[in-house]
Amino acid sequence: MARTHLPKTKPMPTSPSTARLRENLSTYLAAGDAEALRDRLKTLRHAEFRAAGAVMCEGRFWETVTEAEFWRFFLVLAADNAKAYVGTMLKAAAARHCHRPLVCEAEAFRAFAQDVASDIDRRKTLDALLPLFDQEEKVERLMTLFRVNEENDRVRAGYLFRAGTPVCYFLLFRLLKKWEDDVPTLRRFAVELIRKGDKSSFNLACILREYFNLDEVPGTFSLRLPAYELSRLDAHPEAFLKILLR
Known part of the structure; x- marks a missing residue:
């Protein structure tokens, strides 16, 4: 069957009203006046407020301010209406991080x-x-700042599990060693890792199975871990990451 080649769609151009709104909101960034931006947003109608949220999600909208200034705007808006602004500002933070890595020390x-x-x-x-x-x-510094390290270990493990990055999986593995005698908990983590479906999560499930000698963990594991590799896992992050990303 011949393939039908559909024309590529171009991104929709910014409407004149959105462009004007972006320009207007940008004046508060230029002035460094977070309180004035907060007050201006309160005057917007529902449709305008939604458009403002879309604008403020963009990393480029904040590119003229320093990170310290960005978090100052974040703080003022979150303190006023966290439900409305925290998600939006976190999207902006992630977009900003792609071009200007965050330090989060402001x-x-x-x-x-x-x-x-x-x-x-x-x-x-x-x-x-x-x-x-x-x-x-x-x-570790970020979790300490938000007082996660003052919570119980299961709360901390949950954050590391959800983050799912190699470094967070290393910290999770090291934390799970506290439960080396709690086989049901370890098996539960292994099963949930498999359900995530990505390669590094599956490899961590395999690491848990081999390291803690867990039985009845579903799945066919191709990763083979000789004893000398298992002995290095918690002592050397590089060794752990090499196996995790294999």
Whole structure:
């Protein structure tokens, strides 16, 4: 059967009204006036507010401000209406990170984490930001800032599990060693990892099965781990990541 080649669709051009709205909102960024932006957003009609949210999700909208200024806007908006703004600003943070890696050490970010964020906000923020970092120290610092390390180990394990990055999986593996005698919990983590469906999650499930000698873990595992590799897993992050990403 001959293939039908459909014409490529071009992205829809920005409407004049959205362009004007972007230009108007940008003036508050140029002035560094987070409170004025907050007040302006309150005056928008429903359709305009939705358009403003789409504009503010874009990393390029914030490219003229420093990271410290970005988190200052984040703090002011989140304190006013977390339900309306936290998700939007986290999308902007992730988009910004692609071009200008986040450090997350600004005072406004710290104030949000420790004084403003609700439990829901904390989860949203960590679920959005943890996957962005590929260094153990940065992941640990972020979790400490949001006081996750003051929670029980199962809460901490949940964040690392959901993030699903190689460095978070290393920290999760190291944490799971605390439950080496709790076979049902370890098996449950292995099964949930398999259900995630990606290669690194499947490999971590295999690592758990071999390292903790778990039985009745479903799946056919092609990853083979000799004893000398198992002995190095928790001592050397590089050795763990090499196996995880094999």
